[in-house]
Amino acid sequence: MNIEGVTAIITGGASGLGAGVGRALSKAGAKVALLDINQTLAEETAVDIGGIGVACDVSDEDSIRRALEIATAELGVPRVLVNCAGIGPHQRMLTKGDSHSSDMYRNVISVNLTGTFLCCNMAAQKMAELSPDEQGERGVIVNVASISAYDSPGGGVAYAASKAGVVGMTLPMARDLGKYGIRVMAIAPGTFETPLFRTSPRDIADRLAAEAPFPSRPGRPTEEFGALVSHIVENNFLNGEVIRLDAANRMPARFG
Numbered sequence: 001m002n003i004e005g006v007t008a009i010i011t012g013g014a015s016g017l018g019a020g021v022g023r024a025l026s027k028a029g030a031k032v033a034l035l036d037i038n039q040t041l042a043e044e045t046a047v048d049i050g051g052i053g054v055a056c057d058v059s060d061e062d063s064i065r066r067a068l069e070i071a072t073a074e075l076g077v078p079r080v081l082v083n084c085a086g087i088g089p090h091q092r093m094l095t096k097g098d099s100h101s102s103d104m105y106r107n108v109i110s111v112n113l114t115g116t117f118l119c120c121n122m123a124a125q126k127m128a129e130l131s132p133d134e135q136g137e138r139g140v141i142v143n144v145a146s147i148s149a150y151d152s153p154g155g156g157v158a159y160a161a162s163k164a165g166v167v168g169m170t171l172p173m174a175r176d177l178g179k180y181g182i183r184v185m186a187i188a189p190g191t192f193e194t195p196l197f198r199t200s201p202r203d204i205a206d207r208l209a210a211e212a213p214f215p216s217r218p219g220r221p222t223e224e225f226g227a228l229v230s231h232i233v234e235n236n237f238l239n240g241e242v243i244r245l246d247a248a249n250r251m252p253a254r255f256g
């Protein structure tokens, strides 16, 4: 798909990887809507990269519907959806005899997994109404998993489950939406330099990034993550696959 002139919706677009995607797609000529629970930051980032910021809580179906309506009214029906909204709290299964919080587990699944599904579900319906481009394409969806879907350290049960769910939905969603000319891909990032990454204590975050064989540093949200999203949008033959973007990094058994 040619990025020039298409409308792209990026959830979690106020910050981190989402902002990096917004920058990359906007630079390539897309009309960009940054949907985020942090409306103020979404609007500030949108001014910076040349798009619009829209309030949206991806764990709330009505909020997604409203945000998609606003974005569509201002920029047109989206042909690209990138689901970057996510949270990453960690907790061990047993801490000095106390069990894992079930509320925390449900919340992580609700934002990272169900939120991704709901955004795909609603955006795909809109994309299906578009006329196909010259390659027969109507839309491209890129979801964000994590290498924690495959090899999470301890303490990451809820997060890993949510991201493994995102990995698992990639192929069946691509199979279902293929007949409408909509491709579905996912990226499993390693460690990237974002506010979420920095919620870990600095020495742990730096050590995780340094453990990558090469390059031994955190990834770059715009130049590396945003660039891969742009490539996925442009490469018509990429579909139904999860790409690890991690400098060959594998997570250790524990963070601390």
Ligand SMILES: NC(=O)c1ccc[n+]([C@@H]2O[C@H](COP(=O)([O-])OP(=O)(O)OC[C@H]3O[C@@H](n4cnc5c(N)ncnc54)[C@H](O)[C@@H]3O)[C@@H](O)[C@H]2O)c1
Binding pocket: 011, 012, 013, 014, 015, 016, 017, 018, 035, 036, 037, 038, 056, 057, 058, 059, 084, 085, 086, 087, 088, 111, 112, 115, 144, 145, 146, 147, 188, 189, 190, 191, 192, 193, 194, 195, 196, 197
């Ligand atoms: N940074 C990394 O190293 C890394 C690695 C693997 C996966 N990821 C994943 O990449 C995605 C982006 O993470 P990031 O590092 O850019 O984090 P970030 O905290 O910088 O950005 C996440 C954004 O999502 C928004 N958000 C949170 N809950 C939301 C909700 N309910 N509705 C709408 N927006 C919401 C936040 O306000 C924030 O702007 C997440 O899904 C994360 O799990 C990040």
